[in-house]
Amino acid sequence: MLSRIVAIPLIPILFFIPYVLGAEFSYYPTSLTLNSVSPPISLYDPGVSGVTVSLGPNSTSASITVKASAQPFDIVANSDFIGPSPWLFIPGTDLISATVLPSYLGRVGVANVSGSGSLFTGYTDSAFLYQQITWPTTPILFANVYLEACVEYAVTSGFSILLLDATVFVVDANTLAVVDSITFILDVGSSSTCTWNTYTGGLNVGAYTPGGTYYFLIRYRVQSLFTLFGGSYYARFYTDLANITVAPANPTFLGIFLLANASTGIYNASLSLVSASFTGTVDANIWLRNNTVQVQSSSITISASTIVTSQTSELIVTTVPPGYYSLEMWLDTTISPGASATLNLVLKYRIQDGVYVEYPILLNIVDPPDRGGQPSEPPDKIFKILSIDPPPYIEFLRSYDP
Amino acid sequence: MRTSRAIILLALLTLLALVGTAVFVYLPVNVTINSVGPPVIFQAGSNAGGTDLGGNTIQVTLGPNSSSATIVLHPTYQKTYYHDILQVSNPSPPAGDNYYIGIKVVSPLTGAAFSSAVARVYDSANNLLFTADLKTAGTYGWATLLPDGQTFRIDIEIVITEGVPLPSGSVTFELVYSPQSVTPPP
Structure with a gap:
């Protein structure tokens, strides 16, 4: 009786043993050796x-x-007066000379516009450097004008108070409309020696047509604010840099x-x-x-x-x-x-x-946060200032006061 | 009293008969071993014997009965991937049966410079069936069905950490197969 009690439960267990433990396996050995080599x-x-x-x-x-x-890039060619020169010179009545100095007062490549004349109350004379520029086709976030300049002048006879300024204009080459103009007062008085200064102004980027052509002009002007009994003067405008840097919006x-x-x-x-x-x-x-x-x-x-x-x-x-x-x-x-x-x-x-x-x-x-700086141009061509007959709109700009 | 002692003695004798007395019965079993050719075999992959890095050769050597394999590879820094190095085949003749397979890593690859070493098993339709971590002992992919007439390929992927001396190492693994899948291989 006891053996039956023990044996009966064993029957199903013994029945399943071959299914649980009776599987046969074959093993194929495989050896993998790795000998690494230098990267080719x-x-x-x-x-x-x-x-x-x-x-x-x-x-x-x-x-x-x-x-x-x-960096924002410069759209003015030869802006440092070292490289190729598309600059044109439009003389005034007395400001009739324009040269490029290889170096002057520690600067390399300096444009010099100069002249001399007789003074009277209400005297004014101006000359221009200008070139054609193309506005970028990509959207522009902002644009700045940079002018690094100084003046040397003196009232050589009589008594006069002179105002010397420089105005940058951007004129639409098709409509001849003034798109931007910024005037920088260079000096007021009766004499001065050259001290380099940087003059900066922002342009109205929304007023420009992508890919459009414009004239970039610098008007150098001498005005007599007061003259007593006549007199004479000389003035020399030195420009080391005149550029427009644009920061692309993208x-x-x-x-x-x-x-x-x-x-x-x-x-x-x-x-x-x-x-x-x-x-x-x-x-x-x-x-x-x-x-x-x-x-x-x-x-x-x-x-x-x-x-x-x-x-x-x-x-x-x-x-x-x-x-x-x-x-x-x-x-x-x-x-x-x-x-x-x-x-x-x-x-x-x-x-x-x-x-x-x-x-x-x-x-x-x-997109790094720094957007300042002024890119330089390669000095790859000879500089030359040309003198041509002034375009008709120049006479309008001579007396233009922003 | 005498009767009680007799009953106790009889009980002890009965207990001894159950516990200490064996009755042996011998049933004859005749075991005949008839070995057969391996129904599952290794084959060299399509890139075995091809050009390896550093001007070397992808070395794949099969045993005389295609039931073992020796592989020598030449990886470099970063990831080096060897496609179709070794194949596992269940040819119709002579067996013509389905088998279940897996890979058992016996002696894993050691060394921190080998940041990863993996065997990848693909079917003929380029489906990934399973992977085996060659850096960790164990059985992988059991019980993947290798049908009659099918061939699987094995790719090897090695990753070597940059910035350490170029390492060398070895790993031993086994292809394990069985006509049954009820229990995992020991």
Whole structure:
């Protein structure tokens, strides 16, 4: 009886044992050995202004910051009187001389407008330097006029009080309407020696047509505020800088943000955008360029902070002589003011279909807060001031008082 | 009194019979072992023998019966991905049966420089079936069905931390398979 009591529950347990413990397994051993090698492709800092590159310790990763806004740029050619000269000179009655001095009182490249004459009460004379400018097509956040100038003058006979001023005009080249005018008082009295000063004024950016053509004029003027019994004078206007800097409302950057080279072998490389985050509106194109064979890949495209295309096509990366780079990574971006983007990119290259290597690249696009500064122009041409017959509207400007 | 002692003695004897006395019965079992060819085999992947980084070769060596494999790879810093290095096949002949498979990592890869080492198993339609962490011992992907006539591929992904000396290391894992999936492999 007891054995039955014990045995009966065992029957179902014994019945299931083969199903629980009776499975057969086969094991195939596999050995994987990893012998790592030096990276065949390394990343490099292109040394581009506005691009900060931090490479990983083995040059297989990079963290990059691109300042999209750069600096406000100058729309006046040869604004420092060093480079190519589109300036034209319109003389006055007595202010009839215009020259360019290679240097003067510590400044390099100085325009000198000068003259002398007889004085009487109500005397006034003026001369102009001017050139045609083109307003940018991109929206402009603000624009400033900068004038770095000084005067030397003296009442050489008699007694007079003179006012010397400089007025900058921006005139619509089609309608000849004065769009902006700002007058800077340079000195008042009977004599002065040159002391450099910077004069600044803001332009009414809303009054300009994108892409429109305008005349930028500087009127140098001598006025007699008071003259007793006649007299004479001389005056010399020195100008070291006369520019209009515009700050684009939508900061931009176009250039190389990273370089790569292969130490050995031939590889196919591409860029992939893994993830992205945006603040504000960002438009961007990113592509690879092989400078050795002058070809470039298709682009990663971002439009209005939306990823349109997340991968480039492949380009060949080869070894090149020292000092050269076979792979350039390019960025062309326009962002709204204050906008930024963080792009997690991967540079992927393959030696054949089966072996891929991926380098992480963090690309930050920012609009830095500093918008000041005055860009310089390359001194690449000879300066020359031309004298022509004054346009009809000049006579109107001679007596124009803003 | 004498009767009581007899009853106690009888009870003790009965207890001893139940506890200490064994009765052995021998039922004959005849076990015949007829080994068969491996129904599941390794195959070299399409990139085995191809060019590896640093002028090296992707080395994949199969055992004489395709039931073992030795692999040597040459990764570099960051992520190096090897596509279709090794294949696991269930050819119709000779077995013609379905099998359940998994990967058992026996001796995992060590060293902090290898921040990640993963085997990825894909079917012929490029669907990821399972991954095996080659840095952690254990059984992965059990019981993935390898149907009759199907071949799976194994990719290897290695991530090496930047800023450390280039490391070397090895890992031993087993392909485990069974015609049954009721219990996990020991």
